[in-house]
Amino acid sequence: MKITCSINITPNKVVVNGKELNYTERGEKLLTAIYRRQINDYPKFFKMDSLCRLGFVASELLLNGEPDRFKPREDRAVVFFNSSSSLCNDENYQKTIQDKNNYFPSPAIFVYTLPNIVTGEIAIRNKYYGETSFYVLDRLDIESMEQIINDTFQDLTTKSVLGGWLDCKDKDHFEAHLFLIKDEETSSLTNWDKIIINKIIYNKQ
Amino acid sequence: MGHTMIVKIADNIISPLGFTTERNYQAVKAGESSIQLHERHWGIPEPFMASLFKDGEIDNEFDKLRSTCKYTDFEKAIILSIDKALQQTAINPSSDRVQFILSTTKGNIYLLDNKNEGFSKERALLGVSAQYISDFFHNPNRPIVISNACISGVCAQITAMRCLQSNRCDAAIVVGCDIQSRFIVSGFQSFKALSPDQCKPFDVKRRGLNLGEAAATIIYGRKNRTDVDNNEWLVCRGAIRNDANHISGPSKTGEGSFRALRTIIQEKDIPQIAFINSHGTSTLYNDEMESIAISRAGLQSIPVNSLKGYYGHTMGAAGILESILSMQAVDDKNILATRGYETCGVSHPLILSNQNRPTDKQAFIKLLSGFGGCNAALLFKRGGLL
Numbered sequence: 001m002k003i004t005c006s007i008n009i010t011p012n013k014v015v016v017n018g019k020e021l022n023y024t025e026r027g028e029k030l031l032t033a034i035y036r037r038q039i040n041d042y043p044k045f046f047k048m049d050s051l052c053r054l055g056f057v058a059s060e061l062l063l064n065g066e067p068d069r070f071k072p073r074e075d076r077a078v079v080f081f082n083s084s085s086s087l088c089n090d091e092n093y094q095k096t097i098q099d100k101n102n103y104f105p106s107p108a109i110f111v112y113t114l115p116n117i118v119t120g121e122i123a124i125r126n127k128y129y130g131e132t133s134f135y136v137l138d139r140l141d142i143e144s145m146e147q148i149i150n151d152t153f154q155d156l157t158t159k160s161v162l163g164g165w166l167d168c169k170d171k172d173h174f175e176a177h178l179f180l181i182k183d184e185e186t187s188s189l190t191n192w193d194k195i196i197i198n199k200i201i202y203n204k205q
Numbered sequence: 206m207g208h209t210m211i212v213k214i215a216d217n218i219i220s221p222l223g224f225t226t227e228r229n230y231q232a233v234k235a236g237e238s239s240i241q242l243h244e245r246h247w248g249i250p251e252p253f254m255a256s257l258f259k260d261g262e263i264d265n266e267f268d269k270l271r272s273t274c275k276y277t278d279f280e281k282a283i284i285l286s287i288d289k290a291l292q293q294t295a296i297n298p299s300s301d302r303v304q305f306i307l308s309t310t311k312g313n314i315y316l317l318d319n320k321n322e323g324f325s326k327e328r329a330l331l332g333v334s335a336q337y338i339s340d341f342f343h344n345p346n347r348p349i350v351i352s353n354a355c356i357s358g359v360c361a362q363i364t365a366m367r368c369l370q371s372n373r374c375d376a377a378i379v380v381g382c383d384i385q386s387r388f389i390v391s392g393f394q395s396f397k398a399l400s401p402d403q404c405k406p407f408d409v410k411r412r413g414l415n416l417g418e419a420a421a422t423i424i425y426g427r428k429n430r431t432d433v434d435n436n437e438w439l440v441c442r443g444a445i446r447n448d449a450n451h452i453s454g455p456s457k458t459g460e461g462s463f464r465a466l467r468t469i470i471q472e473k474d475i476p477q478i479a480f481i482n483s484h485g486t487s488t489l490y491n492d493e494m495e496s497i498a499i500s501r502a503g504l505q506s507i508p509v510n511s512l513k514g515y516y517g518h519t520m521g522a523a524g525i526l527e528s529i530l531s532m533q534a535v536d537d538k539n540i541l542a543t544r545g546y547e548t549c550g551v552s553h554p555l556i557l558s559n560q561n562r563p564t565d566k567q568a569f570i571k572l573l574s575g576f577g578g579c580n581a582a583l584l585f586k587r588g589g590l591l
Contacts, residue, residue, distance in 0.1 A: 085312075097391045105394065110392035120448075123449045130446065131445040136352050157468060
């Protein structure tokens, strides 16, 4: 398995393939700034919860420039991991039912109380009919991520995985470390293994 | 199929219909349902139909385990289910060759509502709760939680198959559970997805789903093809596919479900299949979508059933609970009735019945779909078919 590209987004930094992009915005505003400057053709972005916004902009930056980007395909899986599940938006939904005298459960918020919705948003945007999966771990564990993503290729239709860590604690505290991993042995590409993933995530040279 | 086969070693179902697989199967075979009307429950203004555990039912059974630690109802139901499944085996859950895989959508979400239960907010994190569960069994491996909406129970089984195939464990304990709460019920009400009466899968008068509570466990292991017995259950092929269409509505072409079915089924399997155990939630759009997917996959000559009329939609448990009952049914040469079904109400006719029917076939398909546009299909066979 080889990594063809990677992206890291934290509340104050955007790094694509090891190169930091020049953004001055922070937290929630950073995601909106990325959308406006580099995407700007998908207004549905503004309906999304924080986890989906994070996954959406990260996947856009990762896939930008890929040949035949929007051609429907079944051979790409989307496999994400985190530790917060959808708790950031769960708390928003809870507020709509907390007070008996101000009880207004909202379907538009409730739909985002599942972590895998972001995998669906990315599948819709890119016309991916392949596997979409969301795993929750107690912490960022590179070995578990590596093993589960490698296992995804046991489905012989799957030739590439858009996968990695996508966690949103609240609207201003988040972490995305996504990779495009391909089932090929091109020597010019980086190995998909825990040493390399570790280097990319923690920016260790 | 390769040389290494994934076999079912043991199972258990904990539900309002009973605390063993056998009791649950007999209840379903006899047409019992635990779905009831709940009024002014949990402070929810509108009444709702659901299959819920009785107060104290889980506690009474859990007390027999004499645990000194404090667990939530969600964790207790899971621990009980795993414990009962393990009792049928010689597996030591504290071995590093045993992997825990947990399927749930909302876990301990009700802790957001009742903050005074003495649990920290951390406990609402699925990975943290899973760790408490695997710690109960002294398992040294990091538990894997799969949270893929309503298809989680099939995804967890696929994850187990893959872990076993890549030899990372010798036994995978797959458990699914969701406990209902104001959070979940109010959300489904806001979606207008709940039926005011007993659900009627695939029926012309269906008006939505009922929610349900359950925990279900399957323990999977690995065997050489030549060592598989005729009456053992094999989980053969699984696939997960997305509609790439809408985050909360099923595809009008049954796209993901059709593609998942197409991936797991070969022409030669079709005559062996006793039935397709569908998702069959009884919502207008889900059941219609499944009828389209099954027809597109050329499987409309295979009987279809749905078990939602007995338990409601048990969310993270559904894929596991319904797989276990389907295995029991095939062993009993029976296609379980679709409770609540009377007249076909989908555009692509399916072979459905509200009566149990005989079969002598030895394989079945489990089908699920969920929010996020995800769909999953799993093919099971008895060893006798090898």
